[in-house]
Amino acid sequence: MRTSVRIRPEVQADYGAVFDLDVAAFGGDEEARLVGRIRSSEGFDPRLSLVAETEGRIVGHIVLSRIVIQAPDRDVPALALAPVAVLSAFQRMGIGSALIRAALTAAASIGYGAVFVLGHPDYYPGFGCVPASGYGITAPFSVSDRAFMALELVEGALEGIEGTVV
Template sequence: MLIRTETKDDFKHVFNLNYLAFEKRDDEAKLVERIRFSNCFIRDLSLVAEEQGEIVGHVLLSKAKIIQENGEKEVLVLAPVAVNPSVQKKGIGSNLIQEVLRRAKDLGYGLVLLIGHPTYYPKFDFQPAKQHGIELTQFIVPDDVFMVCELIEGELQRTNGELRYPPAFFR
């Protein structure tokens, strides 16, 4: 399996992959498109997994912000991660997540947040964000599915406030 940065030639394949991975709904596929053409997109953090020339997985980190008492802090949000249903449960999603988190850290980003399954993401060091003083009001979700991963030691101690997803998540 090859994990690489997404290219323009991959866009159609990534759309179809997200459509299949999310039960033939196009919400996530359209979200990826909106993010790609917004100012929250980071090209180096949109990755695909390729097997035998076919794209079988995709993960995307994009910019968001935490509103704090003393201003705003730029952070990343993970959404979505997709794996072709025909090859799920083979570690493709895990490999994509590990690689995108490594790249985000290398780029100097300190925190990644997400809304996700509370038993899946802790293996990547995600933990409930609320216990670290980070709130989410744009979406109503249980506390255990709103999670944060500290990529750079000490970032959680310096961060509290409300996560704000960018407009691309709401169109």
């Protein structure tokens, strides 16, 4: 990473900057609004909403939030990774990867078992993600098999669980 970047948990004072960052990175406010809905949902864990900051400016953000895998006999708690964004001028410098790794490390240390992500099938396998279908777990909507991925934070966390993420 060329610039010195600090990754830390998001605080309320960051919300405006994170909104603007998501609008800029995604070219619209859909994901920025999604982040707002996640923050006010019961799935929100503020320890898993992280910002990347350089010279006092927020240049990246990631949030993992709680979801549930509905298996035939029980509900299994897990996390969803979405969205992650880095300002375009700061992309391809490793900030996105650093945010993903920091969020996964934080989630594992809190004790979460698994993370799901809907994303680019060439990007996330680098973090250990594999198609969720390999575990028999499906998305609640129609998606390409390779794009809906899962990562066990605790080995075996997804073994023997077949169901749909809600």
